[in-house]
Amino acid sequence: MTDDSPIGIPSHPGVYDTIGSEYSRHRVPDARIAAQILHALGDARTVCNVGAGPGAYEPDDREVVAVEPSATMCRQRSTPAIRAVAEALPFPDDSFDVATAFLSLHHWQDPNAGLSELRRVSKKQVLLVFDMAQQTDMWLIRDYLPEVGVLDRRAPSLERVADALPGARCEVVPVPWDCTDGFLCSYWRRPRKYLDPTVRACISGIAQLKQEVVERAIGRLRRDLDSGAWHKRYADLVGRDNMDYGYRLVLAE
Numbered sequence: 168m169t170d171d172s173p174i175g176i177p178s179h180p181g182v183y184d185t186i187g188s189e190y191s192r193h194r195v196p197d198a199r200i201a202a203q204i205l206h207a208l209g210d211a212r213t214v215c216n217v218g219a220g221p222g223a224y225e226p227d228d229r230e231v232v233a234v235e236p237s238a239t240m241c242r243q244r245s246t247p248a249i250r251a252v253a254e255a256l257p258f259p260d261d262s263f264d265v266a267t268a269f270l271s272l273h274h275w276q277d278p279n280a281g282l283s284e285l286r287r288v289s290k291k292q293v294l295l296v297f298d299m300a301q302q303t304d305m306w307l308i309r310d311y312l313p314e315v316g317v318l319d320r321r322a323p324s325l326e327r328v329a330d331a332l333p334g335a336r337c338e339v340v341p342v343p344w345d346c347t348d349g350f351l352c353s354y355w356r357r358p359r360k361y362l363d364p365t366v367r368a369c370i371s372g373i374a375q376l377k378q379e380v381v382e383r384a385i386g387r388l389r390r391d392l393d394s395g396a397w398h399k400r401y402a403d404l405v406g407r408d409n410m411d412y413g414y415r416l417v418l419a420e
């Protein structure tokens with residue numbers, strides 16, 4: 168990383184020990200996304216949830232084993248988690264009906280090794296991922312904070328995920344305008360939310376950037392909101408109920 172890199176906190180398996188203390192505050196699982204995930208799990212009885220964080224989207228009617236490397240994230244859970252990384256899962260082959268990973272893959276140091284581990288320990292895999300190529304079209308990233316793209320180039324492309332999980336298929340996960348899970352693109356129709364530092368702290372793509380870079384962009388956003396320029400430029404968003412910003416459910420078995 169060079170001095171002119173916009174990244175302040177580089178990714179590593181324990182990065183949420185630095186950026187995750189308030190994670191649960193604005194990352195409330197969204198009921199519509201939860202229903203889509205539950206449907207994808209089908210009749211699986213045993214679930215291994217990797218990069219589990221506080222436990223979003225873990226079904227409460229199955230046997231779930233959670234895997235999470237960050238102690239800070241484990242403390243926000245109501246059930247215990249095994250401290251491990253996706254790249255080295257401490258389970259024998261075929262231990263679970265399904266292995267899941269929700270918005271975690273872009274943090275893994277070696278996505279291919281992690282995906283191969285998911286396949287080794289489970290019959291079926293269900294992942295919530297995002298395709299950065301589509302996400303860069305979201306106004307915050309395209310017009311205010313393109314530096315997010317530098318960080319999130321760590322997210323493997325959908326093609327790379329499909330190569331690692333043969334036979335995988337993808338479902339679009341639309342982002343509702345009032346999404347309760349405050350990930351990067353959740354506030355596409357509620358721009359003032361990005362002005363709140365506690366909201367930004369729950370979005371790794373922003374929290375890991377140098378804060379002077381973020382504050383410059385957010386200052387510009389604030390001025391555009393106050394002057395009415397934002398609403399004029401993005402007037403077409405106001406009547407929309409949900410958007411496709413590249414979030415995908417990847418299903419393989």
Ligand SMILES: C[S@@+](CC[C@H](N)C(=O)[O-])C[C@H]1O[C@@H](n2cnc3c(N)ncnc32)[C@H](O)[C@@H]1O
Pocket residue numbers: 179180181182183194217218219220221222223224234235236237240251252253254268269270271274275276371
């Ligand atoms: C954006 S959070 C998602 C948490 C949770 N799945 C959710 O949907 O709210 C990403 C999670 O991946 C975890 N993580 C980071 N590197 C990992 C790795 N190599 N293997 C497994 N999990 C990892 C982080 O500690 C963090 O809890």
